[in-house]
Amino acid sequence: MFHKILKSGCKAEQSKLRTAQRLTDLISLFCILSWRIFWMTMLNRSASNAPPTLALTATEMGVLDRLVNDKPKARKTLSHYLIKIARLGGYLARASDPPPGNTVMWRGLSRLTDMALGALVVGGEFVGN
Numbered sequence: 256m257f258h259k260i261l262k263s264g265c266k267a268e269q270s271k272l273r274t275a276q277r278l279t280d281l282i283s284l285f286c287i288l289s290w291r292i293f294w295m296t297m298l299n300r301s302a303s304n305a306p307p308t309l310a311l312t313a314t315e316m317g318v319l320d321r322l323v324n325d326k327p328k329a330r331k332t333l334s335h336y337l338i339k340i341a342r343l344g345g346y347l348a349r350a351s352d353p354p355p356g357n358t359v360m361w362r363g364l365s366r367l368t369d370m371a372l373g374a375l376v377v378g379g380e381f382v383g384n
Contacts, residue, residue, distance in 0.1 A: 256357060260289040264361040295337055296360050303334030311336055314371050319343075322370065340364055 261267055265285040272278045295310050302309075307316055316336060323339040338348055341355030344363030355363075 257289055257293050260292050260357050260361060261285055264292065264357070265289060292357055292361050292364060295340070295364070296355065296357050299334050299337040299341075300354050303332060305333040307331060307333045307336045309333055312371075314374060315367060318367060318371050318374050340367055343367055 261282075265288060267282060267285050270278060270281055272281055291310075298305065298310060310333060311319075319336055319339040323342055325335075329335055337360070338346070338355065340363040341359045342348055342363065343366045344355075344359035344361065346352070346355045346359040346363070
């Protein structure tokens with residue numbers, strides 16, 4: 256599954272880099288991203304009641320709270336936030352649906368990363384947490 260995320264999600268094979276060092280650097284970064292997606296997908300299935308700070312930053316949780324509607328009085332567990340990420344990636348979250356997979360987590364995390372970076376940039380300056 257990790258290699259599928261690396262190949263299909265990151266599209267590592269479509270890289271136009273020509274030097275070995277640049278390609279090595281890119282694949283190293285893609286490995287970290289692929290690991291995080293796979294890890295978050297498996298965490299949702301095995302440790303759903305864990306605190307959300309285990310896998311997400313305060314900025315990511317804040318962006319998710321503003322963007323994805325909650326059910327009233329929903330518990331703020333790790334699973335709660337990971338489902339929100341999956342919903343950004345196209346997951347419907349119906350009662351009969353299986354847990355979200357790597358593809359919707361990849362798409363959702365990609366969108367969340369873009370939005371979190373946008374939330375940190377205020378007036379042309381980078382603002383930390």
